[in-house]
Amino acid sequence: MSETQEKAPSGRHQNPNTQAVRVAFNPLRPTEKPQEFYDGIKQKFAEARDVRISYRPDGRAQYTSDLTGELAKYEVDPWVETIEERAAINDTVECLFIGGGFSALLTAARLREKGVESIRIVERGGDVGGTWYWNRYPGAACDVSAYDYLPLLDELNHVPKSFFAKGPEIFAHCQAIAHKYNLYELAVFQTTVTSTVWDEKAKLWRVSTDRGDTLSARFVICANGTLSKPKLSKIDGMETFKGHSFHTSRFDYAYCGADLSNLKDKVVGIIGTGASAVQIIPRLGRAAKELYVFQRTPSAIDIRDDIPTDPDWAASLKPGWQKERIRKHVETTAPGFGLTEAQKLDLAALPREEKIRRQENQNIEHQMRIHARVDAIVKDKATAEALKPWYMHRCKRPCYDDEYLPAFNLPNVHLVDTNGKGVTQINEKGVMFEGREYPVDVLIYATGFEVQVTGIYNDIRGENGLSLNDKYAEGMRTVFGIHSSGYPNLFIMGGYQASFQFNLTFMLQTQGQHIAECIKYVRDSNYVAIDASPETEEWWVQEVIRHRGKTNRNAECTPGYYNFEGESNRRQDGNYNGGMLQYCNQMADVQKDLQKHFRFC
Numbered sequence: 001m002s003e004t005q006e007k008a009p010s011g012r013h014q015n016p017n018t019q020a021v022r023v024a025f026n027p028l029r030p031t032e033k034p035q036e037f038y039d040g041i042k043q044k045f046a047e048a049r050d051v052r053i054s055y056r057p058d059g060r061a062q063y064t065s066d067l068t069g070e071l072a073k074y075e076v077d078p079w080v081e082t083i084e085e086r087a088a089i090n091d092t093v094e095c096l097f098i099g100g101g102f103s104a105l106l107t108a109a110r111l112r113e114k115g116v117e118s119i120r121i122v123e124r125g126g127d128v129g130g131t132w133y134w135n136r137y138p139g140a141a142c143d144v145s146a147y148d149y150l151p152l153l154d155e156l157n158h159v160p161k162s163f164f165a166k167g168p169e170i171f172a173h174c175q176a177i178a179h180k181y182n183l184y185e186l187a188v189f190q191t192t193v194t195s196t197v198w199d200e201k202a203k204l205w206r207v208s209t210d211r212g213d214t215l216s217a218r219f220v221i222c223a224n225g226t227l228s229k230p231k232l233s234k235i236d237g238m239e240t241f242k243g244h245s246f247h248t249s250r251f252d253y254a255y256c257g258a259d260l261s262n263l264k265d266k267v268v269g270i271i272g273t274g275a276s277a278v279q280i281i282p283r284l285g286r287a288a289k290e291l292y293v294f295q296r297t298p299s300a301i302d303i304r305d306d307i308p309t310d311p312d313w314a315a316s317l318k319p320g321w322q323k324e325r326i327r328k329h330v331e332t333t334a335p336g337f338g339l340t341e342a343q344k345l346d347l348a349a350l351p352r353e354e355k356i357r358r359q360e361n362q363n364i365e366h367q368m369r370i371h372a373r374v375d376a377i378v379k380d381k382a383t384a385e386a387l388k389p390w391y392m393h394r395c396k397r398p399c400y401d402d403e404y405l406p407a408f409n410l411p412n413v414h415l416v417d418t419n420g421k422g423v424t425q426i427n428e429k430g431v432m433f434e435g436r437e438y439p440v441d442v443l444i445y446a447t448g449f450e451v452q453v454t455g456i457y458n459d460i461r462g463e464n465g466l467s468l469n470d471k472y473a474e475g476m477r478t479v480f481g482i483h484s485s486g487y488p489n490l491f492i493m494g495g496y497q498a499s500f501q502f503n504l505t506f507m508l509q510t511q512g513q514h515i516a517e518c519i520k521y522v523r524d525s526n527y528v529a530i531d532a533s534p535e536t537e538e539w540w541v542q543e544v545i546r547h548r549g550k551t552n553r554n555a556e557c558t559p560g561y562y563n564f565e566g567e568s569n570r571r572q573d574g575n576y577n578g579g580m581l582q583y584c585n586q587m588a589d590v591q592k593d594l595q596k597h598f599r600f601c
C-alpha cells in the first residue's frame with residue numbers, strides 16, 4: 001500500500017493482512033506538492049509543540065501515579081464487591097506471573113505446552129484480563145484488527161465477532177484462555193506484589209504481597225503491563241472538588257447507570273482527549289444532559305468502519321490461520337518488502353535526507369486528510385479547527401472512530417479547547433479555565449497511565465540486593481527488554497528496550513515464546529538458573545542506542561506518552577527501533593546459542 005485511503009476497498013476487512021497496516025509511507029513516491037507547502041505545515045507543527053512544552057516543561061513529572069491519600073479512590077477496583085478474606089500463602093511454585101493480562105496468559109499457555117505444571121498468576125484485580133479487566137468504560141474496544149490482536153485464537157478455536165472486538169469480548173477471551181490452560185487453579189487475585197527479592201542461596205525469588213503472602217518461585221515473569229497504573233494530571237485544587245469523579249479505567253457504572261441513563265440530568269466533564277476518551281465521549285454525549293470535553297491536544301481520528309465478522313470467512317479458516325496471519329504481517333511490514341530489485345536499488349540510492357523528507361511529506365499529507373475529515377464532519381467551524389491535530393501522524397496514538405467527531409455536533413456536547421495549556425485549576429464545583437468556571441456533577445479523568453514501567457507497585461531486588469531501579473539509574477540495561485544481568489530467572493514483558501508495535505500482542509507473543517524457550521532449556525538441562533551475560537546485555541544496549549538515532553520523535557513531536565511527554569531522555573531508555581522482524585531474528589539467533597549469551601547454574 002503506497003498511501004492512505006479514505007475508502008478502503010470492499011471485502012478487505014477479513015482478508016488476512018490487507019488491513020493490518022492502515023498507513024504505510026512509500027519513500028519511492030516523490031512528493032506531489034511544492035516543498036513550501038510541507039515546510040509551512042511542519043513549521044505549524046513545531047509551533048504547536050513549543051506551545052505545549054512552554055506550558056508544561058516538566059515532562060512526565062506533570063502527572064502523578066502515586067494514588068495514595070486523597071487520590072487513593074481513583075485506583076479502587078470497582079469490579080469487585082468486597083476484598084475476599086483468605087489466609088496468607090506461603091508456598092513455592094515453579095513460574096510466577098506478576099499480573100494476569102495477555103502477557104501472562106499467552107506466556108503461561110506456551111509454558112503449559114512445554115510441560116510446565118506449576119504456574120501461578122498474582123493479580124491486583126479480581127480476575128485475569130489486565131487491560132480488559134480494568135478498562136470497561138462505554139465503547140471500550142481494541143483499535144487494531146481483533147484477528148491479530150487477540151492472542152491464541154487458533155488454540156481457542158475462536159474467531160472475534162467483529163474486526164474491532166469490543167472490551168467484553170476481549171475480557172471473556174482472557175478468561176477462556178485461563179480456563180483452557182488451567183490457570184485459575186493457583187491464581188491469586190486481589191493481591192498486589194510489593195517486593196520480589198532474589199534468594200541467592202536457594203536460587204528462588206521471594207515474592208511478598210499486600211496480603212501478607214510469602215510466595216517463592218523458581219522463575220518470575222513481570223507481566224505488569226505497559227499501561228496498567230492509572231495516572232492523573234497534577235491540577236491545582238483537584239482534591240477540593242465536591243462532585244463525583246473517577247478515572248476511565250475504574251468506570252463508575254454504579255453512579256452513571258449500566259446504560260448511562262443516570263447521566264440524563266447530569267453535567268459531565270471529561271479531562272483528556274486521548275484513545276480512551278475518544279471511545280467514551282460519543283456515549284457520554286448521547287447520555288449526559290451536558291458534556292464538557294476539556295482538551296489539551298486533539299487526537300487524530302481516522303475511519304473505523306467496523307463490520308461484523310463474515311461467518312463464511314470465519315468458517316473457511318484453516319487451523320493455524322492466526323499464526324500464518326501474524327507470520328505474514330511481520331514479513332510484509334519489514335522494510336523493503338514487496339519491492340522489485342530495481343526498486344530496491346532506487347531506494348538504496350536515495351540520500352537519507354531525501355527519504356526522511358518524503359516520509360515527512362507523506363505523513364503531512366495523511367494528517368491533512370485527517371484535518372479534511374474534521375471539516376467534513378464537524379459543523380461548527382471553531383470547534384472543527386480546535387479538533388485538528390497539528391503534529392505528525394503517530395506522534396500520539398492514532399484513533400479510529402466514526403462517532404467521535406459527530407458527537408461534537410450534538411447541542412449538549414461542548415469542546416473546551418485549552419489550546420495546549422491543559423486544565424490548570426479545579427475547584428469544589430468543577431473546572432476553571434481562563435477565568436471561566438465550568439460547574440459539573442461528575443468529572444472523569446481520561447488522563448492515561450504510566451507507560452512501560454517495570455515493577456509497578458513492586459520493589460525488585462536481584463543479586464546483592466541491588467534494586468532494579470538503582471541498576472537502571474545509569475540507563476536501562478537489558479537483553480531484548482526481557483532479561484537484565486544480575487536478575488536470574490526474571491523475565492520482563494512489555495518494558496522498554498523491546499520492539500514497539502502498534503499491535504502490542506505481536507511483540508508480547510514473541511516475548512512469551514522466548515521466555516518459554518529459556519525456561520524449557522533450563523529445565524531440560526537440569527540447571528536451576530539462567531542469567532543474561534554482561535556481554536550480551538552490553539550488545540543489546542548498544543543495539544538499542546544505535547537504532548534510536550533513527551527518528552527525531554522526541555525532539556519534534558508534540559508531547560505525549562510516545563515521546564516521554566517531550567522530555568529528553570537517554571537513548572537507551574526507550575524502545576528498540578530496529579523493527580519487529582529484526583527483533584524476532586535477533587531473538588531467534590540468541591535462542592540458537594543460549595550458552596553463549598547466558599550464564600547458567
Ligand SMILES: Cc1cc2nc3c(=O)[nH]c(=O)nc-3n(C[C@H](O)[C@H](O)[C@H](O)COP(=O)(O)OP(=O)(O)OC[C@H]3O[C@@H](n4cnc5c(N)ncnc54)[C@H](O)[C@@H]3O)c2cc1C
Binds near residue numbers: 142228276455493502
Ligand atoms: C484502554 C486501552 C486500550 C488498549 N487497546 C489496545 C489495542 O487496541 N491494541 C493494542 O495493541 N494494545 C492496546 N492496549 C495496550 C494493552 O495494554 C496491551 O495490548 C495488552 O493488553 C497488555 O497486556 P499485559 O498483560 O502486558 O498488561 P495488562 O493487560 O496491563 O495487565 C497487567 C496486569 O498486571 C497487574 N499488576 C501490575 N502490577 C502488579 C503487581 N505489583 N501485583 C499484582 N498485579 C499487578 C495489573 O493489575 C494488570 O491487570 C490498550 C490499553 C488500554 C489501557
